[in-house]
Amino acid sequence: MTATQPGRIPCPACSQPLALPIEAVLTGQAIACAGCGLELTAQRETSHEALNALGRWYEETAEARTTAASGQASAAAGQTAKASRRVTRPRR
Amino acid sequence: MSDDSSEKAVATDIGGGGQPPTDGGDGGGTTAPTPRELPEPQSSVLSLAQLIGAPIHALVDAEAQSAMATARFIRSVGFTGNGDGMGDLGELQMARFKRRHRGADGSDEEVEVQIPLLSMLPIPALQIKDAELDYTVKIVQTEALPQRQAEVDQLMAAKRQGPTGEPPATLRATFAREQGSNGRRSVDMLVKMKLRIEQADMPGGLAQLLALASESSSQDVLAKRDEEGDG
């Protein structure tokens, strides 16, 4: 396997990039590969330490993620507002 | 050069965020000190090199701190060893996943996939993209450096060129006030700093680490079951 972007691993079956959403890993949800349909499920029993470390990271970065998300949202809203102003400007 | 003694009071701000001068004036009422009257190296008057160098040093320090934070993150999240300090890294922290796999003989295999945590997370690595430093300084003293002059003379002699006319000098300066638009004093200006910070490109070493981490992903067959039609 070769390194891909962070948060993505090469699918163990078809080697296509497979996104591993941290929430799904932490909650034990099955993560499906769009390429081959393979399903990966985190094993809580045997991955205690790793999932704890992941959970700590997730908690500690929650605020940063929220801030980043709201920043992106407000930037997007600003764009939309500008666009709508442009659209709704009355014509003479 | 040294025509304004009030600058000394301004310069105390550099040393420790001191009070602005209480005379409130522009130094017009004070007598101009001669260079001799200026105390020798004092905390408020620094060499120009120190003055310009300090913020640059701070930027380098900030980059180093950012790199250390990245290293700490990798240690604490990516490895099983104690995340604090610089002790043993331990092993790569691996998360274990289960996947179903149908074998060639039609039987269902349960396969364990081990994936290093490091390859699952975005690794924070910030760097200063650009920095804009805007200094407002006032040169209050120049000081000839005979020793440096001797070095320069020696160098120039070696190159069979004549000695330079002017001896090299150390400039002593303070951060000066910025004048308001009406010519009156506005706020004290020390140094204006504008930074742009971005996620750094993956450093070579980190890319190599991630590649190694990815290579350590592994799969093991856990159990083999006969076809039950539940795959």
Ligand SMILES: [Zn+2]
């Ligand atoms: Zn796949």
